[in-house]
Amino acid sequence: MPPKNYLHPVDLTQPKYLQTLVENRRVFNLENCELNVFESYQETYRVPLTFNEFVITSMVRGKKVMHLFDQPSFEYLPGETVIVPANETMVIDFPEAQQDNPTQCIALAVDAAYVNNTLQYLNTYYNSDPNEARDWRLQFNQYHFANDTEVTDLINKLIRVCSSGEKGKNIFADLNLKELLIRLVQSQHLQQVAVESIDHTNQSRLHFVLHYIHEHLTDKIAVDALSRKAYLSRNMFFKWFKEQFGVTPLDYINRERIKLAKQLLADKRNNVSAVSMQCGFTDVNYFVRLFKKSEGITPGVYQAMLYANDSRMAAN
Template sequence: MPSHNYLNTISLTPRKELQTFVEHRRVFNLNNCELNIFESYEETYRVPLTFNDFVITSMMRGKKIVHLFEKPAFTYLPGETAIAAGNEPMVIDFPEASELNPTQCVALAIASGYINDTLGYLNNHYNSDPDIKHNWKLQFNQYHFNNDAEITDIINKLIRICSSSDTAKNIYADLNLKELLIRLVQSQHMIQTASEASEISNRTRLHYILNYIHENLTGKIAVDTLSRKAYMSRNDFFKWFRQQFGITPLDYINSERIKLAKQLLSYGSHSITEVSYRCGFSDVNYFVRLFKKVEGITPKVYKDLSCMRID
């Protein structure tokens, strides 16, 4: 399905300047990172690729099939991001690449010392809740995900900064790299905690709150109720939740409801109105607007595309 959060397009390399039709590479070096722009113009398979440092990649055009971490291969499309550790071998297929339909991907390699310093700072200054008992760290059990709006905005900024001639670009890049790392860690922490919540809901206050949200998605979930269950004031609860995940409680509730709506639209015979109410939305028009904002298409278009795919 289409993703709403595409990166801004980058001009393709003029044909006369291409050194290869497979993974032609442009490189921009800064103090703590290296921005690579890869383009491929012909169908090919089993292309190896390895970076010395931790790398954040995002698709901009076309389609790849990526083999990573000895896991099943995944289809890599625009609006998606993948991460890999330094010296982690990747193997990439380009089943649809051509001069008329090239692939384009950005890869941001970040120095390990910079990552360690940033995570160390976060652990020293933003790990004050003894109930959570987790460290700020990058994990690789979750390595392929859709861009959210914040991640897309940061990567767009970093592309502009790295490719500019601004003499202060290392300063600007440093600020945006830190935010990007924080967003990625928060996203991974949210996915990990949510996956554990149903089985170990009483381990931490955070597991308990997420499990309560999941069990009550189809009904009304008041933030005041959540804050009481967390034994916090409303304001403190908002700050605490956002510090853990980078989003508000309402954003999280809505994102989980949209996931449920996609399941119902894909595999059920429910109408758009029925799906809206079953996912806890009392206003169908609001549901349609939110769905389009998140997915880039309306629930009806999503449902029609899902039916075509199943047929």
């Protein structure tokens, strides 16, 4: 299924200003980051690209195939982001790039000192409880992901600010860049704890809460019950969960239920109402609205598209 959180369109380079048809580059320099806009206009393979700084890349249009970290290659599409450490070479294919169908991607190269200062802020601010202190850092085992709404909005703002002529653009870029880095780290932390909680239920309060949510995903999960299990008041639980993971407990529960729903919808024997109930939703209309907000289409359309794709594959 296509990602839903697309970046705003970025103007293409006028043909007379193109310096190359492969990875033509426009650069906007700021105090703590550098915005690069790359465009490719012809089918090309095995193009290397390396940055001297940590880089956040996000697709705007077209398709790339990425070869990274000696891992299997993957398609890179609009609505997706890839993060790469400094001095790590990306090898890129452009299998569909043409003059009338260019590939366009932005890359935010972030100053190393700025990244370290932001992580130090996290380590200072969020480690007030010695029982749950952790080393906040960027991880690169989760380097390719679909944009959520917050990441998309922040990258859109950074593109607008970096390419503007505003006098205070370094100030605005600093605010948005810091939030983007924090949200990326929080999202990675959530994914890591969720995986660890499968086998290490009692490693920490975080692991216990996420394990409980996944074990009871198809049941009614009361936030009051979660807060009691975390030995926190309801208000403190909300604040603690959001600070650790960047999302509210309800947002996380609903997101995991939508993931489960997509798996269940792949079975032709399951209709939308049955899937809604199996995923812990008591109101099928609420489930449909939530699914559409998350995926851009209703669960019925999603299921129909899966069946159509299966039929095409069987015919071939």
